Amino acid sequence: MSTAAVTVGPKIRARRRKRTLALVVKYAALVFAAIVVLLPVYVLLVASFKSGAEADPSRAWALPHVWTLDAWREAWNGDQYGLLPFLKNSLKLVIPATLISTFLGSLNGFVLSRWRFPGSDLVFLFLLFGMFIPYQAVMIPLTQIFIDVNAPEGIPRLVFAHVIYGIPITTLIFRSYYATIPEDLIEAARMDRAGMLRTYWSVVLPISAPAFVVTAIWQFTSIWNDFLFAVFIITDPSKWPVTVALNNTTGSFVTPYNVQMAAALIASLPTLIVYIALGRYFMRGLMAGALKG
Amino acid sequence: MRKIRRWGPGLLLVSPSIVLVAVFVYGLIGWNVKVSLSDWRQSVETSGFDTGAYGELFPGSAGELDDFAGAVLSGNQSDTLSTDPAWIIDLHHALLFTIAFVAGALLIGASLAFLLDKGVKGEGVFRAIYLFPMAVSFIAAGVVWRWLMNPAPGDRSTGLNLLFDKLGLGFLANQWYLGTNWGAAALAIPAIWALSGYIMALYLAGFRGVPEELREAARMDGASEWRVYRHVVFPHLTPVTLSALIILGHISIKVFDLIVAIGGKQLITQTPAVYMWILIYDARDYAKGAAIATLLLVGIAVLVIPYLVYTVRSERRL
DSSP: OHHHHHTOOHHHHHHHHHHHHHHHHHHHHHHHHHHHHHHHHHHHHHHHTSOTTTOOGGGTTSOOSSOOOHHHHHHHHOTTTOOHHHHHHHHHHHHHHHHHHHHHHHHHHHHHHHSOOTTHHHHHHHHHHHHHSOTHHHHHHHHHHHHHTTOOTTHHHHHHHHHHHHHHHHHHHHHHHHTTSOHHHHHHHHHTTOOHHHHIIIIIGGGOHHHHHHHHHHHHHHHHHOOHHHHHHOOSGGGOOHHHHHHHHHHSTTSOHHHHHHHHHHHHHHHHHHHHHHHHHHHHHHHHHTTOO | OHHHHHHHHHHHHHHHHHHHHIIIIIIHHHHHHHHHTBOOSSSSOOOOBOOHHHHTTSOSSHHHHHHHHHHHHHOOOOTTOOSOHHHHHHHHHHHHHHHHHHHHHHHHHHHHHHHHHTOOTTHHHHHHHHHGGGGSOHHHHHHHHHHHTOOOOGGGOOHHHHHHHHTTOGGGOOOGGGOTTTHHHHHHHHHHHHHHHHHHHHHHHHHHHSOHHHHHHHHHTTOOHHHHIIIIIGGGGHHHHHHHHHHHHHHHHTOOHHHHHHHTTOGGGOOHHHHHHHIIIIIOOHHHHHHHHHHHHHHHHHHHHHHHHHHHHHHHHO
């Protein structure tokens, strides 16, 4: 190689220059895209650390003269715009809903991949369609049923809805995951005359951790970020999850915009932290969502 | 009998989910269709059969069809139509939004994946940045995008318009989502921002799924790198493109949170899903709200059912 480098002709040199140029263009494009994607984050951060006096729209792209946490404090538990009670509502919603739907998905996924019954593929298809429906198409009867059966108001209704409509995606993720565990493992358990639940409990469950993480992250993110179910189902403003409360504070033009930005950040922090800490699993959930096993 | 003992417990274990989905997905869809065909409008619930709600959403006669299509395409009202004028505007917005969103997210996502495919330094960081909007709610994203796309002109300008001005790109400044003709396409920008990373991830998996031997074989035959992509890699990506189209299309049809966060209930940003919400909450017009919900479902079913059947079938063939 080194001797060749001394004697390179103009043709090879030109090709090399072209390749370097292509590389520069490539990185420039990638960096530019990254900047554009992060632009909203810059705006959010910069605005949220400004004082009310400095939160003038015309200076919005500049860094704060004086960094202050006033807007964060106001958006966190201020008298007027505090999100804290609604963050608590969201937690009361997202924890049980995520746990229940993930566990249900695990049982379903196990049966539909490793303890199949005649027609189990059709059953899977039957469940799967529920993932794609626009929830508007069930919303009017759903709210009506809650009223008719006098279901406990507020968060419990929302937990119920997220568990039901989470069945398809959680089943899908677990079914794909279990399809990859060796059939021998299950067969060996069957040979030992282990029943279904025993096989699930002592053979399948212990190796399910990755799928539980993927599914739980997926459910946590989509339930935390949900707005549609909450806005239709929750009628009492004190029971709102944080998305509805955020939309309510920021939808009004009187809310100072530094507080708006701090509020948006606070409402997004839980899912962002999960994303940063467990991004790899987040990605796998996304791929499962695309039906790509 | 022994066979049933073998698979019976499995069916039993899944049956609660089957029943719940049967009732709360399929059953409620049926109930919703029934509401859409009732005369439950404004007043108390009744059980009368009435197709009036659909009558306001569809052209009344074959003769009106041209007029209807024209109005949807142009976004202009027509005096001769008996259709709900707001609905025409909604369809116009949905059309513009879908075209801009699907094309934008697909193009940007595929390009980013193409750039990342050969392996670049810091690939993990780039991927993490492109994908992070997926973790943020449309409501929170809407807060900042509404500000970025602030349409205030001149001295009061802010957000992107102000940025363009400072960068000497003032000619790019525009009315964004309040623009009379292309407003709905501007609404697609935050949606493209949110979903491009996801599409990138899908395509990247697709690129990487092409066996290296195939690329190598083409290279041995003297094909240039570009021709390797064109003739070997791209043909392998058809299933990925199909998935991406389905995912983007069904998000587009039911887009709701983002629009509410940016435009609230204004007609100028209204889409079918937002109108449905307004009909239920403000107008208490349950029949028409249910009719729109049914149409959203039909739109998505047409898109998704063939795809689901195809996917499960090809899975079975493996």
